[in-house]
Amino acid sequence: MSSVMQKLITPMASGPAEPPRNKDLADELALVDVMEDKLKGEMMDLQHGSLFLKTSKIVADKDYAVTANSRIVVVTAGVRQQEGESRLNLVQRNVNIFKHIIPQIVKHSPNCTLIVVSNPVDVLTYVTWKLSGLPKHRVIGSGTNLDSARFRFLMAERLGIHATSFNGWVLGEHGDTSVPVWSGVSVAGVNLQKLNPEFGLDGDKEDWKATHKEVVDSAYEVIKLKGYTNWAIGLSVADLTESIIKNMSRIHPVSTMVKDMYGIGEEVFLSLPCVLNSNGVGSVINMTLTDAEVGQLKKSADTLWGIQKDLKDV
Amino acid sequence: MMTTKEKLITHVLAGEPVGSRSKVTVVGVGMVGMASAVSVLLKDLCDELCLIDVMEDKLKGEVMDLQHGSLFCKTHKIVGDKDYSTTAHSKVVVVTAGARQQEGESRLNLVQRNVNIFKFIIPQIVKYSPNAILLVVSNPVDILTYVAWKLSGFPRHRVIGSGTNLDSGRFRHLMGEKLHLHPSSCHGWIIGEHGDSSVPVWSGVNVAGVSLKGLNPDMGTDADKEDWKHVHKMVVNGAYEVIKLKGYTSWAIGLSVADLVESILKNLHKVHPVSTLVKGMHGVKEEVFLSVPCVLGNSGLTDIIHMTLKPEEEKQLSNSAETLWGVQKELTL
Numbered sequence: 303m304s305s306v307m308q309k310l311i312t313p314m315a316s317g318p319a320e321p322p323r324n325k326d327l328a329d330e331l332a333l334v335d336v337m338e339d340k341l342k343g344e345m346m347d348l349q350h351g352s353l354f355l356k357t358s359k360i361v362a363d364k365d366y367a368v369t370a371n372s373r374i375v376v377v378t379a380g381v382r383q384q385e386g387e388s389r390l391n392l393v394q395r396n397v398n399i400f401k402h403i404i405p406q407i408v409k410h411s412p413n414c415t416l417i418v419v420s421n422p423v424d425v426l427t428y429v430t431w432k433l434s435g436l437p438k439h440r441v442i443g444s445g446t447n448l449d450s451a452r453f454r455f456l457m458a459e460r461l462g463i464h465a466t467s468f469n470g471w472v473l474g475e476h477g478d479t480s481v482p483v484w485s486g487v488s489v490a491g492v493n494l495q496k497l498n499p500e501f502g503l504d505g506d507k508e509d510w511k512a513t514h515k516e517v518v519d520s521a522y523e524v525i526k527l528k529g530y531t532n533w534a535i536g537l538s539v540a541d542l543t544e545s546i547i548k549n550m551s552r553i554h555p556v557s558t559m560v561k562d563m564y565g566i567g568e569e570v571f572l573s574l575p576c577v578l579n580s581n582g583v584g585s586v587i588n589m590t591l592t593d594a595e596v597g598q599l600k601k602s603a604d605t606l607w608g609i610q611k612d613l614k615d616v
Numbered sequence: 617m618m619t620t621k622e623k624l625i626t627h628v629l630a631g632e633p634v635g636s637r638s639k640v641t642v643v644g645v646g647m648v649g650m651a652s653a654v655s656v657l658l659k660d661l662c663d664e665l666c667l668i669d670v671m672e673d674k675l676k677g678e679v680m681d682l683q684h685g686s687l688f689c690k691t692h693k694i695v696g697d698k699d700y701s702t703t704a705h706s707k708v709v710v711v712t713a714g715a716r717q718q719e720g721e722s723r724l725n726l727v728q729r730n731v732n733i734f735k736f737i738i739p740q741i742v743k744y745s746p747n748a749i750l751l752v753v754s755n756p757v758d759i760l761t762y763v764a765w766k767l768s769g770f771p772r773h774r775v776i777g778s779g780t781n782l783d784s785g786r787f788r789h790l791m792g793e794k795l796h797l798h799p800s801s802c803h804g805w806i807i808g809e810h811g812d813s814s815v816p817v818w819s820g821v822n823v824a825g826v827s828l829k830g831l832n833p834d835m836g837t838d839a840d841k842e843d844w845k846h847v848h849k850m851v852v853n854g855a856y857e858v859i860k861l862k863g864y865t866s867w868a869i870g871l872s873v874a875d876l877v878e879s880i881l882k883n884l885h886k887v888h889p890v891s892t893l894v895k896g897m898h899g900v901k902e903e904v905f906l907s908v909p910c911v912l913g914n915s916g917l918t919d920i921i922h923m924t925l926k927p928e929e930e931k932q933l934s935n936s937a938e939t940l941w942g943v944q945k946e947l948t949l
Binding site: 339342343344346347348349351353354358452455458460461464465466489492494497501510520523524525527529531532533534537538540541 | 625866
């Protein structure tokens with residue numbers, strides 16, 4: 303009879319997480335880009351603030367040698383969504399960029415954990431995994447960590463509480479078909495769907511479903527207003543980085559290889575609640591999903607595989 | 617029929633909520649304004665952050681983008697509007713609005729353009745936050761701090777210019793690089809004008825109380841084999857270089873602003889080189905603002921440290937004062 307823990311958690315990485323050594327904390331920040339002047343300017347601007355910071359070494363170069371021995375590599379390179387463009391349209395453009403970037407990263411930091419942020423993040427995390435040859439627990443997509451943060455903020459606003467006090471998960475594809483797990487939404491242990499059986503459904507008089515739609519639309523809206531998004535995604539990436547570097551074993555919804563889960567037969571990456579520690583993805587939480595929610599995940603997986611199988615040179 | 621919220625939550629507060637206790641407003645959501653806003657946010661300095669600008673879409677987009685990161689922050693209320701009533705009851709108002717230096721352009725060239733913008737902004741800030749502390753960042757900061765002081769009618773202790781807090785930060789970073797030490801262990805003060813004629817006080821440069829000029833008497837002169845004077849030159853050129861490379865500077869000034877806001881809001885009584893009224897000090901006769909070491913706390917700029925300057929250093933300060941006054945007396949306020 304499997305324990306709650308065995309039912310809840312599927313181990314990913316082999317072996318226990320490595321205890322962090324002192325030199326594994328972020329004591330050096332390296333930036334890489336092809337635009338040399340911009341890169342140098344950004345590096346200098348950050349260095350000029352070093353009195354007010356606690357990262358003593360900030361370096362930058364076009365040459366990937368500067369990235370050697372990185373614990374974590376965050377990949378944000380690539381073209382971004384234009385106004386109205388869906389994330390899936392960016393794919394082949396970004397695959398070509400990744401073919402240049404990923405092998406260089408791995409060459410200089412063979413033991414790193416990769417966090418992929420560039421969109422469409424689920425496809426590009428798959429691409430990164432393939433191009434890097436790294437084990438799947440060390441290639442993570444920023445995934446729905448941000449969608450969930452937006453969801454928790456917007457929902458919490460409706461209740462007049464802080465986002466951290468509102469527990470809810472948005473899983474699956476980072477994008478238009480993300481899956482809000484309505485059955486898991488709670489405040490102070492009180493399950494909201496039990497209070498309101500219509501919660502998240504179409505008939506709901508309070509239209510809580512509209513708040514998830516706001517999450518899906520929010521990136522497009524910010525892009526329309528200011529041209530791009532950066533602060534929220536930046537904070538989200540720092541949140542993931544902290545869990546990995548400090549070996550915290552916190553759970554985050556991030557994009558991971560989900561083949562053989564929920565009946566998914568293809569090698570695709572989707573966001574599920576993952577335990578992040580210094581190994582990368584230590585384990586995956588087995589969510590209790592409704593049939594409809596599992597159906598949505600499978601549908602996303604099919605869509606993603608439809609795109610991935612046509613990619614060249616991956 | 618009770619709503620989900622009513623079923624979940626029972627409101628027990630009798631009367632109106634208290635509202636924000638440490639509100640910070642940033643005027644201007646350009647690169648400097650946003651870097652300042654994010655630095656303040658990341659240091660958990662305020663319980664309400666307000667952004668103001670005239671560009672409504674950009675403003676709304678920036679407010680939304682910050683709000684979406686609320687899960688990772690401890691600032692519960694982030695607001696923004698074109699209307700200054702949103703800024704009401706701010707403790708500190710950071711003014712970054714205005715035109716910025718183009719490549720190769722000196723800060724003094726920006727003056728009249730930015731004075732006109734301030735004539736619109738400052739009275740509105742004052743109207744809604746009559747007790748606020750103004751922190752002026754827009755360039756040329758020393759002149760614009762004077763302008764903000766005149767237009768606001770505030771007492772001088774509540775109008776502070778970000779001044780040479782950043783120049784000193786750059787200097788200490790470069791000093792740290794030269795000595796392989798953390799900048800916080802490298803002490804050096806750059807005072808005077810935030811700009812081309814800032815004054816490095818060589819006699820005060822020290823590590824662990826050891827005066828570097830005591831070890832190297834040529835320090836700061838042209839005869840110095842280690843060319844420390846070049847370190848100061850790099851500070852002066854630092855902004856121009858970053859502007860040339862990436863188009864503007866943001867991160868360092870943002871961090872510097874948060875450093876000052878922290879001292880003010882937490883009533884630290886920490887000493888920072890910031891721009892204040894220096895008439896009557898160091899041979900300055902005119903009503904100008906220049907950076908000297910000042911004590912910052914929640915009342916604002918309460919005290920000034922009187923540095924022992926060499927005659928050349930005093931002369932440089934009084935020369936800057938004359939230059940600034942030359943520009944100021946031509947302004948229509």
